[in-house]
Amino acid sequence: MIKKILLSPWTVVLLRVLIAGVFIYAGATKIANPRAFADSIASFRMLPSELINVIALGLPVFEAMLGVFLLMGKWKRQAAFVILLMSLAFCIIIIQALVRGLEVNCGCFGAGATSQWDVWLSLGRDVLLVFLVWWLYVRMLWAENKKSFLLAPEA
Amino acid sequence: MKPNKPAKQWQGNLMFLWITATSALCIGLLINQFRDKPVALVYQSKEQRLMQAVQNIKNNQPVAEDDDGIQLPEILTLEQMRVVVKKEQALVLDARPEIFYRSGHIPTAVSLPREDFEISYAKLKEQLEQNKNQPIVIYCSSESCEDSQMVKSALGQLGYSNVALFKGGWAEWSKGELNEDIL
Known part of the structure; x- marks a missing residue:
């Protein structure tokens, strides 16, 4: 039953809509308040002040664009690949903050209070996202290669 | 190939x-x-941005006049806060971003967000500067937020001497209201 659900083409569509929705929403909330997002980035103490605002202005648009591309379908496989890389990067960034004992504000969906519980919650959410996007990407690759294999002329 | x-x-x-x-x-x-x-x-940190705003306000401000009022403790409990609000003993300021203020705030509170301090201060200028010793209470989201403390020190730098914090913030107030409704 689970295998059937996982392999269903509807699962791919559902995952695409879900992940695209998350990225568009996350991007939109941060575009609306770049200062709060810059504060979140600064709380991770990883970047010099010259880069923080540039990233706070560019990254939310990037997230929203990836969401739109994933939803539209034209470059969905490429968008899934980049979302996978980004989610992995987010996980690594949160883990390093936890290891360093920093009180960070994830800022994933705009401004929020700083608390250790929120950071663990964000990490859990990101790990889940990595698995979902990884599955989506693998399914897309598989579908694409299978199609080209079927269309390839016989040797 | x-x-x-x-x-x-x-x-x-x-x-x-x-x-x-x-x-x-x-x-x-x-x-x-x-x-x-x-x-x-x-990037400028929250503190740097607020201090910049305070400096801008200070640069075009007249000298304040003195007046006596009720002396508030530094930190108010929920019960004390209820009395202050009910009897309108102090000017209540909401230091959260305005969008949160709009979605719900303590009765009689006015918005003075930490993020847009300079602009919001200009809007409240008359009300605030008529008496710099008037009792003022500031709150933000909850005990873990730092906006109320930051706005308090900004007001301190601008010469306001009777400023208290309601540390529990909107979270404690709304929870208290909910409990009262249930009871």
Whole structure:
């Protein structure tokens, strides 16, 4: 039953809509308040002040664009690949903050209070996202290669 | 020799990453130019931004006059806060971003967000500067937020001497209201 659900083409569509929705929403909330997002980035103490605002202005648009591309379908496989890389990067960034004992504000969906519980919650959410996007990407690759294999002329 | 399919796909992925990231950065910078208050390219911490706003206000401010009022403790409990609000003993300021203020706030409170301190202060200028010793209570989201403390020290620098904090903030107040409704 689970295998059937996982392999269903509807699962791919559902995952695409879900992940695209998350990225568009996350991007939109941060575009609306770049200062709060810059504060979140600064709380991770990883970047010099010259880069923080540039990233706070560019990254939310990037997230929203990836969401739109994933939803539209034209470059969905490429968008899934980049979302996978980004989610992995987010996980690594949160883990390093936890290891360093920093009180960070994830800022994933705009401004929020700083608390250790929120950071663990964000990490859990990101790990889940990595698995979902990884599955989506693998399914897309598989579908694409299978199609080209079927269309390839016989040797 | 033609590159094989996986190599081509990788190339496509990386090209897509490069083009999308560059376009996103350009669009982000462009959107910023159309904001009411564009974000500076070099980051300033919350404290630095607030101090900058205080400095700007100080630069064009007349000397304050003295007047006596009720002396508030430094930190108010929920019960004390209820009395202050009910009897309108103090000017209550909400230091959260205005969007949160709009979705719900303590009765009689006015919005003075930490983020837009300079603009909001200008709007409340008359009410605030008529008496710099008037009792003022500031709150933000909950005990873990720092906006109320930051706004308090900003007001301190501007010469306000009778400023108290309601540390529990909106979270404690709304929970208290809910409990009262249930009881």
